[in-house]
Amino acid sequence: MMTELASFDIFMRTAFGVEPAARAGLQLKAMAEAKCLGPHEEAPLGKRESNVLYIGSGATKLAARASDNREQIVAFHFGGDIFSVPADDLHSYSVSSLEPTSLLVFPARPFFDCASSDPRISRALLERQRTALHRCRDKAVALGQKNALERLAGFLFAMADRIGTGSGVRRILDLPMSRRDIGDSLGLTIETVSRQLGALRKAGLIETHGRSRIVVRDLNDIAHLSGHCGKSERTEPIEADFDLDQCERLPVGVARPQTGGQS
Amino acid sequence: MMTELASFDIFMRTAFGVEPAARAGLQLKAMAEAKCLGPHEEAPLGKRESNVLYIGSGATKLAARASDNREQIVAFHFGGDIFSVPADDLHSYSVSSLEPTSLLVFPARPFFDCASSDPRISRALLERQRTALHRCRDKAVALGQKNALERLAGFLFAMADRIGTGSGVRRILDLPMSRRDIGDSLGLTIETVSRQLGALRKAGLIETHGRSRIVVRDLNDIAHLSGHCGKSERTEPIEADFDLDQCERLPVGVARPQTGGQS
DNA sequence: CGAGAGCTTGATTGGGATCAAGGAAAGTGG
DNA sequence: CCACTTTCCTTGATCCCAATCAAGCTCTCG
Incomplete structure (x- = not known):
């Protein structure tokens, strides 16, 4: 045909x-x-x-x-x-x-x-x-070494690279996958995905519009949070540790990631 | 040269x-x-x-x-x-x-x-x-979906396939890697690796000789524990759930694996 | 045999799963 | 266009597996 x-x-x-x-x-x-x-x-x-x-x-x-x-x-x-x-x-x-x-x-x-x-x-x-x-x-x-926040940041970073639009450090993501898909991809539950997205939103690092649109305010911040440690400084490196607590008291362990998560 | x-x-x-x-x-x-x-x-x-x-x-x-x-x-x-x-x-x-x-x-x-x-x-x-x-x-x-015991069983199963000796369901493994390497491979700590190996040993499923030799008594049991669920029944399938508790009270969740481990 | 690295075992802690309600979007039929 | 329904998402409370902390133990090697 x-x-x-x-x-x-x-x-x-x-x-x-x-x-x-x-x-x-x-x-x-x-x-x-x-x-x-x-x-x-x-x-x-x-x-x-x-x-x-x-x-x-x-x-x-x-x-x-x-x-x-x-x-x-x-x-x-x-x-x-x-x-x-x-x-x-x-x-x-x-x-x-x-x-x-x-x-x-x-x-x-x-x-x-x-x-x-x-x-x-x-x-x-x-x-x-x-x-x-x-x-x-x-x-x-x-999956083997990173905590929930690092995994989600890594996911957003990867998606920004593959299907993100927008220029500079700001990226717009129209995600075709559900929270469940994201969780199933990162080895997390939907609740944890939602909580970590909420933390990023409260910290002012991302905006969410509706269910599928996520706007990354500064890709550098997200890259920094994702715990990558190679030499791929696509964008400019960040000096100071970004602290999610700057906006609100949050029970998120960014500064002290664990050896292997919890499983 | x-x-x-x-x-x-x-x-x-x-x-x-x-x-x-x-x-x-x-x-x-x-x-x-x-x-x-x-x-x-x-x-x-x-x-x-x-x-x-x-x-x-x-x-x-x-x-x-x-x-x-x-x-x-x-x-x-x-x-x-x-x-x-x-x-x-x-x-x-x-x-x-x-x-x-x-x-x-x-x-x-x-x-x-x-x-x-x-x-x-x-x-x-x-x-x-x-x-x-x-x-x-x-x-x-x-790494994304399995608990410590399942991961370790999967590791032993894979190693039996790649470097195991012996015939039938009994396999002898002379592992060249340390407990730390195993842990780093499975996203677990050395303590957890050691504990789960101990559980398998107490359950009579494996023997350990020195630091590097592990003898798998019956590869079917290990395959069953690893939580694989495809169609690769290389050896004979097992009907009844094998229960690690049969030998000793063990705090090992075999029957009720979690959705995504703990991280 | 002795030193030291590697392994085992126990006690406690913590991150994320699970359980449990609600709340917002998207689809449906009137 | 709006109620209704359903699905998906968010938020809170509690629990549990594996991490962490802390000793001891045991192989291995010089």
Whole structure:
């Protein structure tokens, strides 16, 4: 159908810079399956084997079930992203849309078999996988070592980078995910997410408008709170410790983060 | 030197099934740097850019610094493993040996540039990256959603799979990492690791001999405790809930794991 | 064998989960 | 457009698992 053709061609050109008529392009096209998801819909995937997904437009969450009421969101994905979905192994993975989404689904094995035949495609995929792995590692650091406030600040920082609008240090975020999704992504409950957002709001670091819009007043402050300690000073470094207590007495331990949170 | 040549040739043959004399092999060889590490030594890496490492023999930990006294071990690697080390970005990463280790270091960008030119190499790398990513995601699930006992059981299960010896359901683990390393990997303190190991020992599920040897009596029990819920029933499934309290009154919440641990 | 690092065990504390109400948004039907 | 409904979000009170603090113990190695 026309829709499938069009989105596939865009996929080949934007993701790999390869014309869809190339040999690998035709092979990939043969195994592509286009899907359109409503606002909150799980993508139908064969769970027996891994899949590779391309998000044409929209937003999705990649989640793992740990048990009936324990879900860990492993990654969020937005338009233009390519990622692989593990087959059900130790955990059961699923992809769900956060808003209306169009995507392409490939079976992982033949996809990689074919992709490796074209240097441009395999080079791009290796780079994207490396990015995904590094994001996942940073998430592991957050989940293993950071407290609730640091995790939330890290989340806001990452979202500002990926879907934020606005210039300078001020960023506007229209988050497609619910508080529950944020909590499931950060290993926190919705109550804790709400409380920490409230703390940031009271401290004057963010504004919230409605349910989905969050305005970051100064990205530097958020970056500072997130407990990152590499050399990525994208914006200007902050000298003095920012103290959430400056506005109001708050039971938030910013200055003394724990070794490993509480679990 | 001879050592470097020999280990590089082994690398090409075992990792990719490609003769070192192939064109891509010669290019890779030119950028390879062989290192030998003592028992507990940090690998000297240029942190400005990502590196790709191949472990010829030995064992290493890949760790991220979150702050002065918060370290998250992101992965352990053993002989034959290939993995990429992120450049310092949000966090600062380092690779350290757990025992005497020989390895090859490549700068990531030219390594991937070159690797993508050979379909056999890029195919193998895509597969390894996919495995690394899936391991990291499973770790994220553990860190975000599981309690101390489940994490430790998951760790033992994974180690039994990777470096365990013995047949049937009984597995012998000679762990090269310390309790601190285990704790840093699971987002727990050494005390908690020790307590949970003690609980497993008292419950008769494991034996400990000296500091490094752990014998898993029945891998099924450990798998069951780890809270995995996919379809990977490698060994036989267990019907009844195993109850740690059967041996002694223990304050261990096995039956009622929490939503997200405590942080 | 002795020193010291690494491990174990106990007592207490604390951060975030859980339990429990309310309150604001978004959707629905009249 | 407005009541009604529902879902999602916020805020408060209490509880609990794992962190922290504090001794001892035990391997390992020189």
